[in-house]
Amino acid sequence: MRLTRAEVEKHNNKESCWVTIHGSVYDVTDFVNAHPGGPNVILRCAGKDATKEFDSVHELEILTQSLAPSALRGHIEPGTLEKSNDIHEMNSPNKDASLPPPLSSFLNLHDFEIVAQKYLPPNAWAYYASGAEDEISKRQNSKAFQKVSLRPRILRSIPTVDTTTNILGKQVSLPVYMSAVGIAKLAHSDGERALAAAAGKEGLAQVLANGANNVIESVMDAKTSPEQPIFQQLYVNRDITKSEDVVRRAERAGVSAIWITVDSPVVGKREMDERFNLQVEARDDPSRKGQGVAKTMASFISPFIDWDILSWLRGLTKLPIVIKGIQCVEDAVRAYHSGVQGIVLSNHGGRSQDTAQAPLLTLLEIRRYAPFLIDSKMQIFIDGGIRRGTDVLKAVALGATAVGLGRPTLYSLAAGYGEQGARRAIEILRQEIESNMIFLGVRNLKELGPHLLNTARLERDVVGSVKFIGSFYAFILTRNDRVRLTVVARSNYDTVKKDGIFLDSGNHGQHRFRPHQALVMKSLDEVSGPFDYVVCAHKAIDQEAVVARLQPAVNEKTTIVIIQNGVGNEEPFRNTFPKSSIITCVTWVGATQTSPGTVKHTKSEDMQIGLFPNVSVDETLERARLNTFASLLEGGGTKFQVLEDMQRQRWEKVVWNAAWNPITTLTLLDTQSWLHSSKDATPLTRRLMREVIDVGRRCGVPLEYGLVDELMDRINSLPGVGSSMQTDYKNGRPMEVDVILGFPARKAKEFGMETPVLDTIHALVRAVDGRVRAAL
CATH class of the missing domain: 3.10.120.10 (Cytochrome b5-like heme/steroid binding domain)
Incomplete structure (x- = not known):
């Protein structure tokens, strides 16, 4: 018609x-x-x-x-x-723009952004470039990479490098993929098809946005080979049937995985985007409030989903599932246990919640608190702020499988460049990756590791690096009605005084417990006693000073409970309180503070307890005091054993600590990187352990050399890990040198023993600890 x-x-x-x-x-x-x-x-x-x-x-x-x-x-x-x-x-480019420069003049990804700002239509630039609120997270994403320094190796003879890797079973030429980016046709008329063609010719994977301008069948037609991997992003729609249609259609089209995005349950306040659209819409209706392309495009996203959505998705498709938007180690661990094939550490490019931490920080959290994820079958991806080949290598060295590029791919399409612009951007990044691998002295991506990085500046920003075993056992003790608990909360006094302590335990669930307000102290100087039991779960640093300040809390009826690493811990307490009983403990509890007053406890939970006998106290009385404390632990529901020979337990653990704590601190390597660093590493470690065993034997502790084999087998069964001493050093905190190395070294000198490895390691770590203390 x-x-x-x-x-x-x-x-x-x-x-x-x-x-x-x-x-x-x-x-x-x-x-x-x-x-x-x-x-x-x-x-x-x-x-x-x-x-x-x-x-x-x-x-x-x-x-x-x-x-x-x-x-x-x-x-x-x-x-x-x-x-x-x-x-x-x-939708028209800047009218004052001259002809765009030739692609051969582009030297880095920043050049594409500069040209894109000049040639993109204003609404496209506002949508692509905007971050949330003050754009702090957007900036910090890049700055996090700048806080990590490289440690190049020389004279390695590297004629060529291999940059290939595997993403979800698909071979790719670089540890880089194209992130899901919406409305690509605002940058170029070919939109996502141009990106697909470029990705295929350069050997990269692509994640197709849920809000792509090109329909999925059209994008799949732009592939350069049947094997080219394209993954489908999924936002869960308020109308769940529409999401089901997206998954089924993607599966029919031949995508290789589903990437479910969960870091934007609501749309961030992207003020550049909203302000531009407000200016346009106000001409039609002056009363209209700005909304922005992002907010209108994302109005269909459901904010009501939870972890059960993965079961729904798993029932819908057999394709691999990747969950995008992990922003803390706790959610990374939960994703792993949910059985997904991959996670993306992402704060949505700083476009969702402003001041959310940078994804690289989340990767460091994982390395510190859940290192088993690094070597698990679940692949770890990261995006946000990546602009250089060195950024890619830093992420891979810390455990990422590959990195995602979002804004740079869109900028590369602008000014009419399309597919050729995207290919030039990838070519630049490839050259940077290859040349910097040679600088680092590595032939392939598998040779990258944290030993090639100095992360000290960024490590300071990682949350909850101090153990909070004391908070865990405070919770255990408060589960007994007959316990009236006094807590010394030095660093978290205001929070604990007001709100108590929140424990999130893998074994006991979530609990908030509140000591009586009058019984929350800011320092030991405020403590007055005496008490029936004084539990010392602090780090074993400056023991004499701590003991001196405890004197008002202790009398001859007080039992002192020591929950610390090391050997010789009891001596300062015995010298100052000769008539008190001492219960000595070795614990295997994993507890960290994730925020003031909040403690995360893993499933690791075990303890051995026993008397440090006092000949001046009646043996029956000492036994009764031990049994009473044991009944409190039993009433609190924790796992423990009462042992007669606790010194053997302490020495066996110190043989472990005396090796791995100082070695990882002095080398700044994880355990596996150290053991594989040279043919001398393992023999040196074994000699150090044997020397500590020899000292323990002279102290009357029945240790066997077979312990060395047991401990080496244990460390070789684990992925490379750091140590609490290494963490203290990186964060500028004093270290537990004396009870781990100092006591065995002093005893060796008293006995006239030759312990050359122990003496050398002890001297080096004392020097490092002295430098840390001098800087405080």
């Missing part, structure tokens, strides 16, 4: 809205409110020719998918209708 201009132009409002696209006239009245980009985009075109606006973000196939056949009202001669001038202005 042939329509006239007058017939179309009168349908120019929300009650009756017609638009023309390539000469075909559509009645979109019933679709206006359902449009993913919001109704205003369509209403500005009501009664007009919307062809240019439509082509800038859509393919023609979307019409048959979104509109009923009855929506087609007829045809009109092209050029007959008025075009929307506002829309053309929004």
Whole structure:
């Protein structure tokens, strides 16, 4: 049916809205409110020719998918209708822009961003470049990489390097993939098809955005080979059936995995994007509030999903599942236990919650608190702020499988470059990766590791690096009605005084327990006693000073409980309190503070306890005091054993600690990197352990050399790990040198023993500890 201009132009409002696209006239009245980009985009075109606006973000196939056949009202001669001038202005490049520079002049990814800002349509730049609120997270994403320094190795003879890796079973040429980016046609008319073609020719994987302009079948047609990996991003729709359709359609089209995005349950306050659209919309309606492309595009996302959504998705598809948006180690561990094949450490490019920590910090959290994830079958990806080949190598060295590029891929399409621009960006990154691998002295990605990095500046920002075993046992003791607990909360006094301590335990669940306010002390100087039991679970540093300050809390009826690493811990207490009983403990509890007053406890939970006998106290009385404390632990529901020979337990643990704590601190390597660093590493470690065993034997502790084999077997069964001493050093804190190395070294001298390895290691660590203390 042939329509006239007058017939179309009168349908120019929300009650009756017609638009023309390539000469075909559509009645979109019933679709206006359902449009993913919001109704205003369509209403500005009501009664007009919307062809240019439509082509800038859509393919023609979307019409048959979104509109009923009855929506087609007829045809009109092209050029007959008025075009929307506002829309053309929004989608036109800067009118003052000169011809874009040749791609050969681009030297880095920053160059693409500079050119994109000049040539992209203003609405596209506002959408692509905007971050949330003050854009702190957006900036910190890049700055996190700048806080990590490289430690190059020389004279390695590296003629060529191998940059290939495996992503979800698919071979790729670089540890880099194209992240899901929406509305790519704002940058270039070929949109996601251009990215797919570039990715295929350069051997990269691509994640196709849930809000892609090109339909998935069209993008799959742009692949350069059947094996080229394309993954489908999924936002869970408020209408779950629409998400089911997305997954099934993607599976039919041949995608290789589903990447479910969970870091934007609501849309971040992206003020650049909102401000631009407010300026345009205010011309139509001065009372209208700014919303932005992002907010209107994401209005369909469901904020009501939880971890059960993974079961729903797993029941829908057999494809690998990757969960995008992990921002803390706790969620990374939970994702692992949920059985996903991969996780993406991401704060949505700083576009969701401002001041959310940088993904590289989350990767460091994982290395510190859940290092088993690094070598698990679950792959770890990371995005946000990556602009250099060195950024890629730093992420891989810390345990990432690959990194994602989002904004840079969009910027590379701008100014008419399209596929060739994207390929030039990848070529630049490839050259940087290859040259910096040679600088580092590695032939392939598997040779990268944390031993090639200095992360000290960034490590300071990692949360909860101090053990909080005392908080765990405070909780255990408060589960007994007969216990009246006094807590010394030095660093967290205000929080604990007001809100108590929140324990999130893998074995006991979540609990908030509150000591009586009058019994929360800020320092030992405020403590007055005496008490029945004084439990010392602090780090064994400056023991004499701690003991001296405890004197008002202790008398001859007080039992002192020592829960610390090391040997010789009891001597300062015995010398100062000769008439008190001492219960000595070795614990295997994993507890860290994740925020003031909040303690995370893993499933690691065991303890051995026993008397440090006092000949001046009646043996029956000492036994009764031990049994009473044991009954409190039993009443609290924790795992423990009462042993007669606790000194053997302490010495066996110190043989372990005396090796791994100082070696990882002095080398700044993890255990596996140290053992594989040279043929001398393992023999040296074994000699150190044997020397400590020899000292323990002279102290009357029945230790066997077979312990060395047991401990070496144990460390070789674990992935490379650091130590609490290494963590203290990196964070500028004094270290437990004396009880781990100092006591055995002093005893060796008393006995006239030759312990050359122990003496050397002890001297070196004392020097390092002295430097740390001098800086405080």
